[in-house]
Amino acid sequence: MSLYDVICLTETKIDQYDDVEVNGFKLLPSVIRQNCTSKSGGICVYVKEYICNYVHVRDPFTCSSHCVLWFTIDDKLLFQKTLFGVVYIPPDGSLYSSVDMFNEIENVINESDLQVCLLGDFNAHCSNCNEYVDIDNNILDFCNVPNIEQSLVNNLHILEECGIPVVRQSQDKHKVDKYGKKLLELCRSLELFFVNGRVGNDKDIGLTTCNNSVIDYAIVSPNLFRSIVDFNVLIFDPILSDIHKPICLHLCTNLTCVVDVDLNNSYVNDNDMDNTNDSNIVITLHGESESIVKPIWARDRAPVFTENLDDTSIDELLNKLEDIDPQNTDNVTVNNVVNDCVNIIRNAAEQANMFVKINDKNVKKM
Numbered sequence: 001m002s003l004y005d006v007i008c009l010t011e012t013k014i015d016q017y018d019d020v021e022v023n024g025f026k027l028l029p030s031v032i033r034q035n036c037t038s039k040s041g042g043i044c045v046y047v048k049e050y051i052c053n054y055v056h057v058r059d060p061f062t063c064s065s066h067c068v069l070w071f072t073i074d075d076k077l078l079f080q081k082t083l084f085g086v087v088y089i090p091p092d093g094s095l096y097s098s099v100d101m102f103n104e105i106e107n108v109i110n111e112s113d114l115q116v117c118l119l120g121d122f123n124a125h126c127s128n129c130n131e132y133v134d135i136d137n138n139i140l141d142f143c144n145v146p147n148i149e150q151s152l153v154n155n156l157h158i159l160e161e162c163g164i165p166v167v168r169q170s171q172d173k174h175k176v177d178k179y180g181k182k183l184l185e186l187c188r189s190l191e192l193f194f195v196n197g198r199v200g201n202d203k204d205i206g207l208t209t210c211n212n213s214v215i216d217y218a219i220v221s222p223n224l225f226r227s228i229v230d231f232n233v234l235i236f237d238p239i240l241s242d243i244h245k246p247i248c249l250h251l252c253t254n255l256t257c258v259v260d261v262d263l264n265n266s267y268v269n270d271n272d273m274d275n276t277n278d279s280n281i282v283i284t285l286h287g288e289s290e291s292i293v294k295p296i297w298a299r300d301r302a303p304v305f306t307e308n309l310d311d312t313s314i315d316e317l318l319n320k321l322e323d324i325d326p327q328n329t330d331n332v333t334v335n336n337v338v339n340d341c342v343n344i345i346r347n348a349a350e351q352a353n354m355f356v357k358i359n360d361k362n363v364k365k366m
Contacts, residue, residue, distance in 0.1 A: 004248070004284045005282050006284070007025070008045050012030070012044050014042040014044065026047050026049055027045070028046075029069075030043060030044045042088075043068070043086050043120075054073055055071055055072070056074070065104060065108070067101045068087050068108070069086040070108065071083075071084050072084065078251065078253055078254065079252075080223070084116075085116070085117070087105070087122055089123045092177065106186050106189060106190060109190055115221040115224050117249075118217070118220075119217070119219075120217070121215060121216050121244065122215055123179055123215050125175065125177045125214075126172070126180040126194075126214070127174060128168055129176055129184055131183075132187070155223075158222040159193065159198075162226055168194050168197040169206040170196070170197050174212075192219050192220065192222075193222055193225070194217055195220055195225075195249065196214060197214075198231075199225075199230065200231035202232065208233075210243050227251045227253075228249065229250035231248070234247065246284055248282065249284070251282075296354055296355070297354060305352040310347065314344060316340070320337055
């Protein structure tokens with residue numbers, strides 16, 4: 001998680017009683033599904049502490065929603081104030097699904113008049129259909145639109161200036177479904193464009209994000225392409241999700257020398273950073289690193305694992321547990337006990353060679 005500046009999580013199944021802290025990050029007010037019989041849905045966003053002062057969730061451009069967590073990032077951090085929406089649209093036909101969710105998203109964006117970045121699970125099959133209106137030049141000629149202005153229609157010239165393919169690729173061969181049509185209509189209405197299949201290691205590919213489908217998207221205003229450094233569909237990790245792959249978006253910012261900032265300090269003054277243009281902010285959905293070390297249970301090495309369970313550490317852990325009063329404890333105590341337990345298991349697993357490093361050939365290091 002330390003590789004990323006903003007981590008967006010969907011389908012977290014959290015409720016109002018959950019309090020999940022991550023060292024070095026601040027949790028934005030989460031979207032929690034109300035009036036449900038069991039835990040479901042839920043959207044969380046974690047922001048690194050050193051950029052928290054530039055991120056806002058309660059300003060005139062954000063609102064409460066049951067399918068989107070809205071926040072803005074200042075133009076002090078990005079080159080232009082930007083409205084971000086982390087989206088989870090339940091599958092069509094499910095108990096909580098509704099096409100009205102797309103109308104809600106469109107209304108918020110229309111009212112904000114800001115450049116936009118949408119990230120999340122839209123459960124929408126769009127295949128490789130155009131999300132823009134391709135106006136025939138003959139029609140523009142008939143309407144007496146000068147040739148020099150024809151290239152400016154639909155903001156497609158911005159993509160071309162940035163070296164972004166106008167034609168988007170996608171490995172999703174499903175037919176465009178109802179939600180896909182709604183999402184394409186939303187993009188055409190607001191002049192938004194998919195990042196998937198156009199940028200970074202996903203350029204001219206359009207990797208699937210959920211089994212053999214593309215339903216997790218990064219969607220942006222055309223001008224935001226000028227700030228995109230990279231985009232990746234990362235490898236699937238069952239620890240993070242049941243079937244979804246993480247997606248990762250790199251944006252350049254107005255700030256530099258972030259490594260010189262005290263990351264343990266929750267407040268960073270504007271003067272702590274030079275106001276230049278060679279730093280990045282990294283946003284991930286269901287985030288994880290490009291190289292993953294995974295525990296793999298190997299039955300044939302179980303005796304080695306058992307032999308390397310440290311009896312002294314186990315006795316110390318048991319003594320700690322006996323000293324804990326369940327009616328009078330805190331998160332720090334619980335976390336320390338859990339960490340001790342993890343370390344005992346991890347050390348034994350390392351001695352038994354039960355950790356495997358997995359690299360994704362489709363993901364490059366920045």
